[in-house]
Amino acid sequence: MLMQMKKQVVTPLFIGIGLLVGIIFSLQFRAKPIGSGSFPLERLEIQKELLTEYSVEQQELKQRIEEADEKLQEARALIERQTSPQTLNELDRLRAAAGFTAVEGSGIRVKLSDNPGVSRRGFSSVNENFVQASDVRDLVNSLFLKDARAVSINGNRVMPLTSIQPVADNLLVGNFFEIAPFVIEAVGDPDALEEAVETIRSRKIRVFADVVDSLKLEPVESRRTLKFLKLHE
Amino acid sequence: MNKNKAIILIAIIIGVLLALQYRSFREIELLVQRTEPENIFTELRVFQVANKQLRANLDVTKRALDETQSKLSREAIDEEIQRLKLLSGEQTVSGEGIEVTFDAAVKTFWLNDLISQLVVTGAEAVAINDVRLLDRTAGFRDIGDGILMRRYFLRPPFKITAIGPRTEMQSAIAQSGGIVDRIEDANPTLKIIVAEREKIIIPAFNEESSQ
Numbered sequence: 001m002l003m004q005m006k007k008q009v010v011t012p013l014f015i016g017i018g019l020l021v022g023i024i025f026s027l028q029f030r031a032k033p034i035g036s037g038s039f040p041l042e043r044l045e046i047q048k049e050l051l052t053e054y055s056v057e058q059q060e061l062k063q064r065i066e067e068a069d070e071k072l073q074e075a076r077a078l079i080e081r082q083t084s085p086q087t088l089n090e091l092d093r094l095r096a097a098a099g100f101t102a103v104e105g106s107g108i109r110v111k112l113s114d115n116p117g118v119s120r121r122g123f124s125s126v127n128e129n130f131v132q133a134s135d136v137r138d139l140v141n142s143l144f145l146k147d148a149r150a151v152s153i154n155g156n157r158v159m160p161l162t163s164i165q166p167v168a169d170n171l172l173v174g175n176f177f178e179i180a181p182f183v184i185e186a187v188g189d190p191d192a193l194e195e196a197v198e199t200i201r202s203r204k205i206r207v208f209a210d211v212v213d214s215l216k217l218e219p220v221e222s223r224r225t226l227k228f229l230k231l232h233e
Numbered sequence: 234m235n236k237n238k239a240i241i242l243i244a245i246i247i248g249v250l251l252a253l254q255y256r257s258f259r260e261i262e263l264l265v266q267r268t269e270p271e272n273i274f275t276e277l278r279v280f281q282v283a284n285k286q287l288r289a290n291l292d293v294t295k296r297a298l299d300e301t302q303s304k305l306s307r308e309a310i311d312e313e314i315q316r317l318k319l320l321s322g323e324q325t326v327s328g329e330g331i332e333v334t335f336d337a338a339v340k341t342f343w344l345n346d347l348i349s350q351l352v353v354t355g356a357e358a359v360a361i362n363d364v365r366l367l368d369r370t371a372g373f374r375d376i377g378d379g380i381l382m383r384r385y386f387l388r389p390p391f392k393i394t395a396i397g398p399r400t401e402m403q404s405a406i407a408q409s410g411g412i413v414d415r416i417e418d419a420n421p422t423l424k425i426i427v428a429e430r431e432k433i434i435i436p437a438f439n440e441e442s443s444q
Binding site: 047061143144164224 | 267274276277279280281283284286287288289290291293294295297298301302307309310313314315316317318319320321322323324325326327328329330341342345346348349350353355356357358359366367368370371372373374381383396397398434
């Protein structure tokens with residue numbers, strides 16, 4: 001008797017829930033796509049346009065800076081020829097201490113790319129399957145901790161005071177816009193640097209690391225004006 | 234008997250799935266905590282500012298070229314030496330800035346996130362417990378209640394000092410939803426004090442004391 005009553009209540013209940021779930025699925029499936037004139041899409045277009053505009057502007061600036069730097073190096077070389085060897089030694093020593101010299105040697109090349117299951121077009125800063133600024137920042141930290149003598153990201157030398165920030169679905173390394181995948185090179189003891197890579201291996205992104213016998217990381221030539229820093233008296 | 238075995242097996246599978254799910258939630262939770270509230274226009278503004286800085290770099294380079302070509306060689310070299318002395322860490326430096334104090338240890342990635350934010354806002358030199366951040370001292374790892382900064386073992390409280398535009402740096406990190414808020418959210422018992430200072434002094438890097 002009790003079983004019969006249970007059957008009479010439970011069966012219609014399950015059928016009811018099934019129908020409800022079916023209706024919800026249908027409604028979801030039939031949901032209208034966002035119209036082409038809607039605000040979010042317009043905003044997306046503006047974002048894309050701005051991103052393209054800034055990228056193009058940056059390319060031009062990079063080229064002009066490189067040209068001006070080249071001329072400056074030539075002018076300096078002329079002056080340095082007339083300078084005493086002691087002063088030149090001092091200059092070289094300080095440049096090395098400040099990280100403004102090229103660093104060569106064996107090291108490691110790490111490629112960070114997104115989990116194959118995701119596409120950058122659907123980038124989300126809260127999806128751990130995409131390479132995020134924090135992944136790159138953590139790897140650079142670990143490489144320095146393992147005594148990397150120099151580190152670069154997509155060819156740009158990074159110093160401990162180089163910021164690594166997210167911009168749209170890519171990165172701003174210092175002032176330079178870099179797109180995925182991110183190739184990080186480091187000069188130092190390859191075994192130690194490989195250990196540094198282990199710190200991010202458990203993440204959902206793809207991490208490929210290769211030992212490289214000979215690497216040359218060019219210096220960063222920071223022309224940044226120092227407005228606040230003074231020698232302490 | 235077989236029924237019991239099946240129940241135990243199902244319970245184990247559910248347990249494993251729940252554990253995996255929990256781990257996955259923890260990972261995403263950490264990522265959410267470390268990610269600034271998503272605002273693409275703020276990020277684009279950072280890009281715009283980066284280009285502005287590159288334009289300024291170009292102007293500085295052109296000016297340096299003009300000066301190098303017109304100045305006495307000794308004067309140009311002396312200026313370069315002065316500039317490198319400020320950046321090399323070999324001498325004590327000072328200037329206006331901010332001081333951020335943590336009363337206990339945090340996961341060290343928070344320090345990198347905070348420093349990155351300070352640099353974006355214009356920090357020209359940064360130190361932790363008076364150890365200047367340079368390519369010879371960079372690299373953090375948390376060890377117990379302390380922090381390893383390359384070869385320096387630092388104990389709490391941790392004082393991060395940055396020389397740069399103090400008001401801008403203070404507002405950038407201490408804004409609502411900013412990096413300080415996010416660190417505090419992730420570490421509810423931690424106390425962080427941010428203070429503007431007219432003069433921050435960062436000592437010269439001493440190679441011997443790191444051994």
